[in-house]
Amino acid sequence: MFYVTEYTPGYLPEDDDPALFETLDDARVYASDLLSRLLDFIYEGQMDDPEPAGFTVSGSFQDDRSVIVYDKARMHDLGRVIEIVEEELPLD
Numbered sequence: 734m735f736y737v738t739e740y741t742p743g744y745l746p747e748d749d750d751p752a753l754f755e756t757l758d759d760a761r762v763y764a765s766d767l768l769s770r771l772l773d774f775i776y777e778g779q780m781d782d783p784e785p786a787g788f789t790v791s792g793s794f795q796d797d798r799s800v801i802v803y804d805k806a807r808m809h810d811l812g813r814v815i816e817i818v819e820e821e822l823p824l825d
Contacts, residue, residue, distance in 0.1 A: 734754070735818065735820065737764045737816070741814070761817065775806075798816065799816035801814050802814075
């Protein structure tokens with residue numbers, strides 16, 4: 734099983750019940766959707782700026798199973814992490 738979390742580094746995830754998936758591929762699709770929504774949110778927040786600062790994305794859902802996004806318009810942005818975590822099932 735895999736679950737997907739989104740959080741600000743140094744803080745607990747906001748979602749107490751993260752999305753849970755049976756396959757890594759399904760978790761990657763969901764994580765990619767979260768990333769797309771986050772980038773849209775950042776973009777929309779910078780639309781009225783004469784020179785939008787943009788954002789940076791580090792990592793991937795293929796290799797690292799996580800990304801961190803920084804909003805360059807925010808001077809002290811801590812970033813947002815979207816992470817796929819494998820949940821090990823307990824042995825009976």
